[in-house]
Amino acid sequence: PLTIQAELKTKLKEVFGFGQFRGTQEAVIQNIISGNNTFVIMPTGAGKSLCYQLPALVLPGTAIVISPLIALMKNQVDQMAAFGINAQVYNSTLTKTEQNRVRKDVIAGEVRLLYVAPESLTKDDTIAFLQKASISFVAIDEAHCISEWGHDFRPEYRKIRGIIDNLGGRIPLIALTATATPKVQLDIQKNLHMDDASVFKTSFNRTNLYYEVRAKRNTKKQLIQYVQQHKGKAGIIYCLSRKKVEEVAELLRVNDVRALPYHAGLDPQTRMHNQDAFLNEECDVIVATIAFGMGIDKPDVRFVIHFDAPKSIEGYYQETGRGGRDGLEGNCLMFYSYDDILKLEKFSKDKPVMERDNARQLLLEMTNYSESAVCRRRQLLHYFGEHLDTDCGFCDNCRHPKERYDGTEHVGLALRA
Numbered sequence: 001p002l003t004i005q006a007e008l009k010t011k012l013k014e015v016f017g018f019g020q021f022r023g024t025q026e027a028v029i030q031n032i033i034s035g036n037n038t039f040v041i042m043p044t045g046a047g048k049s050l051c052y053q054l055p056a057l058v059l060p061g062t063a064i065v066i067s068p069l070i071a072l073m074k075n076q077v078d079q080m081a082a083f084g085i086n087a088q089v090y091n092s093t094l095t096k097t098e099q100n101r102v103r104k105d106v107i108a109g110e111v112r113l114l115y116v117a118p119e120s121l122t123k124d125d126t127i128a129f130l131q132k133a134s135i136s137f138v139a140i141d142e143a144h145c146i147s148e149w150g151h152d153f154r155p156e157y158r159k160i161r162g163i164i165d166n167l168g169g170r171i172p173l174i175a176l177t178a179t180a181t182p183k184v185q186l187d188i189q190k191n192l193h194m195d196d197a198s199v200f201k202t203s204f205n206r207t208n209l210y211y212e213v214r215a216k217r218n219t220k221k222q223l224i225q226y227v228q229q230h231k232g233k234a235g236i237i238y239c240l241s242r243k244k245v246e247e248v249a250e251l252l253r254v255n256d257v258r259a260l261p262y263h264a265g266l267d268p269q270t271r272m273h274n275q276d277a278f279l280n281e282e283c284d285v286i287v288a289t290i291a292f293g294m295g296i297d298k299p300d301v302r303f304v305i306h307f308d309a310p311k312s313i314e315g316y317y318q319e320t321g322r323g324g325r326d327g328l329e330g331n332c333l334m335f336y337s338y339d340d341i342l343k344l345e346k347f348s349k350d351k352p353v354m355e356r357d358n359a360r361q362l363l364l365e366m367t368n369y370s371e372s373a374v375c376r377r378r379q380l381l382h383y384f385g386e387h388l389d390t391d392c393g394f395c396d397n398c399r400h401p402k403e404r405y406d407g408t409e410h411v412g413l414a415l416r417a
């Protein structure tokens, strides 16, 4: 008989086609197999999915994966199918007949991983069904969605713990996120009652990403130049509004760039089509709102541009993290103007005080980062509670030191007052 260690290694190779575990993957997997609660904090692209996919193959029963986006679930289930693993989705996109089939297969013990949207999870009939299933563990992906201090708060995530308690028996949990600010981390553990969890946190330093911030002047011209310098390479351009997304996509198209838009205002078919076109290299550049990207697994994205300033450092870090997932070149360019910050601040002006103050605080941090002359990586890592001993030498502030931010700094200071 194989030792568990050897069995994991064999499965890694035979099913997923990987020669080695990355970082702490193996330790995480061992911990789950031992039935412990597990909390995984790793940057985007580190390989968190494998941490629950592999144990799901080894343990008896079905692993439940809670995931916030339907596109994200589809992406993973397609991948699993390609590896010959029986993984299924259970959400509102299924017909009654499909739902019945999935239930039957799960109860028969044929399904290794069942991906469930939090909205479906809260339904009575879903709970009744899961009570009949044999569950190996529950994985909560993108667990920062549970926290208001995170950047993608989803109220339904707050109900997860209560629902799991209703399923009967002691079910081990694994929570995974790429958002590691201490506040969010605490919220996740508190909400999921996971104080006892083993925590696996790896460094957030993405050494292959080059960070750069430019003032928003002649932005369109700069953008076209930049994209043409990376001709034929895959890139993501984030814009604040749907309108801007359409405008920029059009601008690129008339300049001979294979670009497509992506935002929540497009009908689902077009959105799916454009996402697939990007993943299949039928287009090079996707111009998108932040609706695009969570969990999208495209390893060779060579540049991520923020055409408008992002809402928070966390969001910015997540979005730039979609570049260079294969460990090769990744260029992160942000166009910054204090006007963008003011625009973003206006979005939250009618929100409850708590929410508004939080949004304001996040924007303030974003402003400080953008206007600072300090090593970008040092600042980003500091934000995630890490310390860099020396400047990175691989960002605009290290490569082209400047006295101070030119132009809008005094306006930014006004917000701080």
Ligand code: ADP
Pocket (backbone or CB within 6 Å): 018, 019, 020, 021, 022, 025, 042, 043, 044, 045, 046, 047, 048, 049, 050, 295, 297, 299, 325
């Ligand atoms: P995350 O969820 O942490 O952002 P993913 O789970 O989407 O990251 O994985 C990112 C990429 O890394 C995927 O293409 C995945 O196939 C790959 N990957 C994961 N683990 C390994 C490994 N041990 N060896 C090689 N590639 C891996």
Ligand code: MG
Pocket (backbone or CB within 6 Å): 048, 049, 141, 295
């Ligand atoms: Mg992931």
